[in-house]
Amino acid sequence: MDIAHFEQRLLARKRELNERLGRIETDLEQPADRDLEDQAIQRENDEVLEEMGDVGQKELAAIDAAIGRIRAGTYGTCPKCGGQISEARLEAVPHAALCEECISG
Numbered sequence: 001m002d003i004a005h006f007e008q009r010l011l012a013r014k015r016e017l018n019e020r021l022g023r024i025e026t027d028l029e030q031p032a033d034r035d036l037e038d039q040a041i042q043r044e045n046d047e048v049l050e051e052m053g054d055v056g057q058k059e060l061a062a063i064d065a066a067i068g069r070i071r072a073g074t075y076g077t078c079p080k081c082g083g084q085i086s087e088a089r090l091e092a093v094p095h096a097a098l099c100e101e102c103i104s105g
Contacts, residue, residue: 006094010063010066014063014064017063024056059095078098079098084099
């Protein structure tokens with residue numbers, strides 16, 4: 001397995017998420033509109049942005065943990081069963097911490 005390949009993918013995704021989260025934060029800091037109808041729409045949009053931010057933060061934490069596993073030499077090893085996480089799973093979800101059997105069982 002090419003660990004460097006996965007590390008580069010994780011770092012690229014981390015940069016992408018940090019940029020997106022920065023844009024979300026900037027949007028959330030915008031002053032409220034004076035029109036009440038526009039304020040209601042803005043509040044709804046803010047709720048969506050906050051949810052996107054929460055999801056992004058969780059993914060960032062998972063990416064940081066995966067990078068930590070790379071540095072510790074345990075990337076690709078399931079901590080629950082000790083087996084290998086399939087390369088196909090890591091291609092799909094590079095920050096996956098568990099193998100397919102342990103995630104479904």
